[in-house]
Amino acid sequence: MSGDNGEPKTDALVPPFAQAPVGALLGGVAAALSSIGTAWIGGLMLLVVADVVGRNFLNAPITGVSEIAARSVVAIVFLQVSAAILQRRLTRADFILRRLEGRAPRTQALVEALFSLTGAVVFALVLWASWPKLADAWAGAEFFGVQGVFTIPTWPFRGVTVLGAALAACAALYVAAQELRKARAAA
Template identity: 45%
Template sequence: MTLETTATGARGRLERITDGVMGAANVVATLWILGLMVLIVADILGREAMGHPIAGVPEMVKYSIVGIVFLQVAHTHRKGEMIRSDGILSWLRRRWPRAGMTLDLLAQLCGAGFALTLAWAVWPKAMRAYARGEMEGVQGHFTLPVWPFLLLIVLGSVLLAASFLLTALDTLNAKKDG
């Protein structure tokens, strides 16, 4: 077994694990969306039919949107479904393939850097919110802890960085092959 085969095998395992975690996060977010839909309908029915809305639905929806986005963003990027304008990149790849691949590699590495910077910036806030027991909502009416949503931002950002790095490796391999 050569060093290249070992590296490819380890990378393949890393990709399968990372893709599995991203896929699981995507499924959790999708189920979360379905749960929110049920909650919102129940809140409307409670409000209109019985005169008693469900406490805290606006707060739950507000924070859920953030959690859902960060649970799904890495999977979206990894599947190549992230919105991006690549008109210049496509033109560059046709005209000067190496320059296009280099620009794509740079973009992927910048994306990984930005995602890791976000995770690094939010991590202390999540730990502080947990230590202080920070809550959102109206005391005595409805409150929910803030730290789980901050941790989802960190998790989603780390997964997004992994997706950017794996895509950068794919770009490097395409550059070597091409």
């Protein structure tokens, strides 16, 4: 099916990344990880509330909440960042892009592509720096917490960082490719 201008018709409810097979796969994985991150936020909120109630009303704090919360925040960010990239919701100052939107769509697409390529490089560097730490945590059975009181292995948290950075780099490259196609079409 195509629209009046010869371009394929798109459903307004379907995100642009879901129209191509690679985009659909990438978007599906990103959405699944983002859902896990959202559920993790809910669980973390319940844990913090239980700790506050236990600490203030029952004189029985939950051991390890601060350690879990500190590691969880980073993990949640890396679980959700690829979905934010694909949905074009990554935090940024877009006042220049809004000015270019109607006046220079090709320039806007090129700036978006440059932004996405920069993001891909940043996430690739995070992946490159995080991989050895994941391998060391796995091989060395690394834990955090207070030994004898509360400990938890670090490798799952480092693994989420590696997975999230890899998927975020792929998502940024995918968005950059889309923007470059858009720039070519606008020329």
